[in-house]
Ligand SMILES: [Zn+2]
């Protein structure tokens with residue numbers, strides 16, 4: 001399973017002026033044609049990664065916060081020529097907001113609720129409820145788990161901690177086979193005990209969850225952990241200091257343009 005990190009920043013980066021070192025709005029390409037989230041800088045990020053919007057067949061939206069859901073950007077992706085309409089999988093409240101601006105037939109809308117299972121090409125997908133609220137009444141932010149080719153990925157942003165139902169839906173989805181990789185909401189970095197604890201993670205929170213998930217059989221001891229959705233104001237400014245933190249907490253630091261290929265984890269020989 002190939003992952004391309006199109007953008008890796010939280011909402012506090014300057015996407016108008018884009019000074020050097022700016023992380024784009026968080027978006028990740030799964031395989032060749034399935035994009036998660038489309039915030040204000042997604043087109044710039046796609047161009048930098050040499051991904052034509054026409055290649056995107058499926059767009060998954062986690063929630064309608066402006067750093068993940070930009071209607072103009074989605075319209076532009078939808079307008080790229082492709083064999084059929086762009087399929088958008090999203091909470092119903094986000095789809096309703098999109099319907100108000102998108103021309104008829106430009107997208108194929110798929111409302112998604114927590115616990116829903118669906119397929120995107122050869123990938124199996126389940127939507128999980130995240131601990132992360134938007135201002136839209138009743139909107140439930142979604143995280144997603146993917147399974148394909150012996151690889152199982154949890155895309156856990158935005159959100160803090162882990163909900164009961166997320167664990168139960170994930171357990172059912174995995175059916176005893178542990179996760180190969182987790183992409184974490186690591187917004188707060190080493191800014192510990194911050195007030196955002198009920199909507200975003202810091203690296204200690206991730207460590208605690210990771211250990212518990214290991215004990216619970218949800219994640220492989222050899223899994224890849226990626227720290228994503230970094231806040232400019234909560235992580236150190238220097239790349240070297242960011243990297244040291246990622247090393248200390250045993251994960252991969254997400255970077256705009258990073259390409260990661262996940263392979264099935266081989267069982268250790270007895
Ligand atoms: Zn966000």
Ligand SMILES: [Zn+2]
Pocket residue numbers: 063065132158
């Ligand atoms: Zn958010």
